[in-house]
Amino acid sequence: MDFASVLVIEILGSIAILVLISIGLAVVFGMMKVINMAHGEFLMLGGYVAIYGTNHAGLNFWVSALILAPLVVGLVGLALEWLVIRHLYGRMIDTMLATWGISLALIGGMTMLVGNTTTGIPTPLPSVSIGDYSVSGYVIFLIVLALAVFAGLFCLFKLTTFGLQARATTQNADMVAALGGKPRRIYALTFGLGAALAGLGGAALAPLTGVIPTIGASYIAKAFITVISGGAAVIAGNLSASVLFGSVGQIFTYVYTPVIGEVALLVTAIVLIRILPQGITGRFFKRSI
């Protein structure tokens, strides 16, 4: 029984990690159809803000990871949207190229600033024992954080006028303008929101993995797989894809090895995209957010 609950927590933990890696990308792709190749570097920046905030600026880890990191990376996202992305709306390939360029520039810039070495931070929570076993308290925190992110996004999209405008702009930006709205501003804020969520995710994962300027590359593939498999609905799609891939990956990791776990995740993704080219929410939960 104890062992089963540990396994469940491990599975929920890997689902939560997938959510935190990919939700920022899901917001930007789902709401704006922009493929942000610099998403991995937004995660990396979030990690650095959290670690430097804690180790060098003397801030509490929770303050630097949960407040400072999303704030700083969100502002970076707003600035990049204003400088680069807004000129390229509707030109998907050009946006991919431009964001890839941003990604290379951010990796290069951070390498110059901090060097090409891994920086880490101790896991800020003690482990929790369940019977004869123990699980990382931080993993439990990540599960709670992922749930809070979903709840926050749901309220934002469903209850606020910004959320209403964002959903309307996704469906018909020209009509939003014809009613007197400002779709350009909605796009800018949505991109900033996606960047802020990436900053939060990167910061939350930093204690588990440490950060290095090239760490984005190890996140980006999983983030894209989750987002594309989820489909157009941001929350329902991300949740369903994360649950599927997180469970498959973790169960195979437990039965075999972490490598087989990764392989199983990728095979599941390939089969899923073959069967549901529009992603899970292209077929199911179409009307959800």
Place this chain on the structure above:
Amino acid sequence: MLEVSGLKSGYGRVPVLRGVDLTLAKGECIGLLGRNGMGKTTLLRAIMGELPNWAGQIRKDGQALTDKPVQLRARAGIGYVPQGKQLFKLLSVEENLRMGCVKKFSAARERIAEVLDLLPRLVPLLERPAGMLSGGEQQLLALGRCLCGEPDLILLDEPTEGIQPNICDEIIDVLIRLRKEKGLSIILVEQDIDFLWSICGRVLAVDKGSVSKTIDPKAPGSEEEAKAFIGIEG
């Protein structure tokens, strides 16, 4: 209240409007009549600002709009009900109406209540996704969403296309009432001559990208003239 002079516009480099002149007084309703491809929808889109204005002037209440983007024209009081309705299909009816209040969300509750008074057929549908409504209900919603923005000029593009006759009558009643009570001005593109003749004070015949003549619906024989113009044998 609206003056358009020498307006030229088109798609890409293809010219469609070749110099349109048009004036509209407060509370006036004019119809645009013409065969397909003569530039009626293009004229509405150019007035709304969805298409660039290549030459000419658009002024509303003395304010120059020619270089203004779409949302500023909407904020100057122009409402647009485009062809195909362009609803937010995944949003509920109520959310569509709230988007109609995007210029001033703080007054949304009162505006929506007023609009639902005019269009009571929408009341039982408020929670339904807009994409699930019938064609006629969607047209009422498109009109309602436009009215939520409190426009004093509305551009209506073929509101009767493919909808049942009783909803047509409802739309006509609402438009006549708004024109009388609120002094709403209307530019109406329509193929249905009965509809045009029931509310328009003037009908402009659009041919090859400009206004070729003005028809007075009250003049005897005007319906036959109109039918001949769009090529229906009376």
